[in-house]
Amino acid sequence: LAKTTQPISMDSYEGQEVNITCSHNNIATNDYITWYQQFPSQGPRFIIQGYKTKVTNEVASLFIPADRKSSTLSLPRVSLSDTAVYYCLVGENNYGQNFVFGPGTRLSVLP
Amino acid sequence: NAGVTQTPKFQVLKTGQSMTLQCAQDMNHNSMYWYRQDPGMGLRLIYYSASEGTTDKGEVPNGYNVSRLNKREFSLRLESAAPSQTSVYFCASSWDTRTFGNQPQHFGDGTRLSIL
Numbered sequence: 001l002a003k004t005t006q007p008i009s010m011d012s013y014e015g016q017e018v019n020i021t022c023s024h025n026n027i028a029t030n031d032y033i034t035w036y037q038q039f040p041s042q043g044p045r046f047i048i049q050g051y052k053t054k055v056t057n058e059v060a061s062l063f064i065p066a067d068r069k070s071s072t073l074s075l076p077r078v079s080l081s082d083t084a085v086y087y088c089l090v091g092e093n094n095y096g097q098n099f100v101f102g103p104g105t106r107l108s109v110l111p
Numbered sequence: 112n113a114g115v116t117q118t119p120k121f122q123v124l125k126t127g128q129s130m131t132l133q134c135a136q137d138m139n140h141n142s143m144y145w146y147r148q149d150p151g152m153g154l155r156l157i158y159y160s161a162s163e164g165t166t167d168k169g170e171v172p173n174g175y176n177v178s179r180l181n182k183r184e185f186s187l188r189l190e191s192a193a194p195s196q197t198s199v200y201f202c203a204s205s206w207d208t209r210t211f212g213n214q215p216q217h218f219g220d221g222t223r224l225s226i227l
Binding site: 032034041042043044045046049087091092100101102103104 | 115146151152153154155156170201203208213215216217218219220221
């Protein structure tokens, strides 16, 4: 089971780029790295997923170094509506002990 | 397109009462999941169903039972509710990752359950 470590909380200001780093030192060969976003009173929402190098979509970028022992979620030019909890998950699939949500990173975007 | 729908949204029970939480998805996904989320914590997997006809225990299955009624529906039952089961319950679905590779999960908006 690949355990992840993220900062408990982060603050940022509108318009800034936010980078949230997740450590996963014992990531396995077949594990993917997945990030979810959760707003209050809602279920988590998939943001981005990657295996190695860099992945970019319309919402975020995910940077994964060659050793894959960490990953960084990058949110460009955040707005107040990006205030949420962000979860980093590492696993081969969605099942059982392979897919564990930790406490996540609580991002607060300030005006 | 509703995605994952959970009912009810809120419920208050007394200790010892039973209750079934309902979940339905309209994305034709193979796999479905039940999680609980306690204040300030991440989600913990209770049970999952990798495909229709199968169910397996997750991290915290004690005190719960599940039924995969058909491909669309996956219910969670509390036979004798306890205050420790006060939580927010989330249902999720995804494509079968064993067949399609690692797939993101799609979540409902949760059922807030209080047990007195």
